[in-house]
Amino acid sequence: MRSLRHFDLNLLLVFETLMHERHVTRAAETLHLSQPALSHALKRLRESLDDPLLVRTENGMQPTPRALALLPVVQQALAMLRQGLAPPAMFSPANSTRRFTLATTDYFEEVMYPLFLSQLLAYAPGISFSIELITPDVLSEGLEQRQIDMVVGLDSQSALPSGVIQTPWMDEELVCLVATHNGRVGDALDIAQFAQEPHVELADISGLRPSNIDSCLVQHGLTRRVISKNLNYIAAARVVALTEAIMTLPRQMAERFVAMLPVRLVEPPKELPALKMTLIQHGLYANDPANAWLHKVLVEFANDFRR
Template sequence: MRFDNFDLNLLVALDALLDHRSVTRAAAQLNVTQSAMSSSLKRLRLALGDELLVQSGRGMVPTAGAEQLAPLVREQLLRIRSLISSATAFDPATSTRRFRLAASDYISTVLLVPAQRRLAQLAPGVGLEIAMPTTGTSERLGKGEFDLLLTPREFAAKGHPYDRIFEERQVVVGCSTNPLLQGPVTLEAFTDAGHVAVRFDGRNTFIENALEELGLSVRIEVIAPSFVQVPYFLPGTRRLALMHERLAHQMAQILPLAIAESPVAVPLMQEVAQYHSARSGDAGLAWLRGLIQQVVRELEDV
């Protein structure tokens, strides 16, 4: 094929088609008509000499050649977008860019909320779109669907760079009147008590994994879908929870909670901000990463 006559916009259409495996959904994503997307598919088939997608029942199935092309096309589109971003000066005062982040409610509460306040001062037109992590978050980062993934290092996607944000300790939290917290919490009291735990999309968090690696089993009475909900299940009960220290102290300002040192030697959690390798030269993303690091330093100085 002749690349000097190839419309590079067709690569965007190809990426959408291979991702959705549907002309209708690909057209909706790119905000074009279904006939325009069908025309793009026809031109792609002619240019590449491959059917790319074939009808199978009510759906479409990619050919072997399309399966090989899919990750390559996605990667090159990301690099082209990063090249354009790096060649374009980023002015936070006038930018209207919306950054897409994957972050738990824990890191959103302790870091992104104060970062957003600084963002509103320095870049009033810039927005944040934050999604809770799921089992597919790393794959979505690899597809370029997120600008940043804020996560414990253990859950970072392979093959992509990250910035270290901070280290986090884990502490024992319970109701302020809980007799188990009127003195140092013993290992026996900790393991015998009922606990509140967190699972995302059926997956353990750093805390649950750490306890398993230490060979400790606790009696879980409540499984919460988010970190911020955990302390609400503690007042008026004898339950305990192992919580991130920064979040625990924030929640203790609004709920009747007591905080104690953990009798379990849980390793420090390394929180990181990860981005796609193709976006290393993204000027806007570099600015946001720098802002996050600045906010972390300011919070640690308080």
């Protein structure tokens, strides 16, 4: 036999079928080949293995000892190939005990996550989640090393580490929050007054996100003064409640603070962009059945949440 490098591995399937059928015409039909094509393949097999393999007898085509010895080896090799090339098993949320780790924003964790989890547990009772902060390490290493399954809710980025996949997920309207005692600010702000007011904002611990608000102001020749950068929305909202500062945040988060703190909603300048949230995962695992399922249910949840 010539070296494996010169052997046509497609002939192994022909060999297995011939050994099963022991009839050229039936083997050709099984493989959806013409009889001449199958006969040519048998000729190549004989030449490659230097053995007739199948010999015509009074009892029909019979395998040679070489063919009989080779058959279990070929069957085992083909079985392993079929198993390896088969699509991965479907993810079964109803039977899974998988723990997913999500790196998320305050907004997702506070406004969406409780409802998201409660809906999933109705049909996937064994699934659980861990929630982590979005940090530079999460985006550069956590996703790649599968310490984090998905980053949920981060504002759209212009640049991300190589290998990660970012997809649009959900847009949310932004509003401003001010203390109820703030007499300088009315029910709405134009962009000039917006820039003049002191601001509270969230610190960007991801290390990647330029401020969309500051970028918008620069486009209009304006800047603002940020008096406090906080790690979470509730702390920032408490600062607003006790100062003359304003804060810009998603409407549904702001509405929660109106019910909790002495603050009120103010319509922001029309020039401010909406919050465009994304889903981020690593390309290494995007086709993993569990990750694909998680991505799918998050997209479906966002679509229902917007209605």
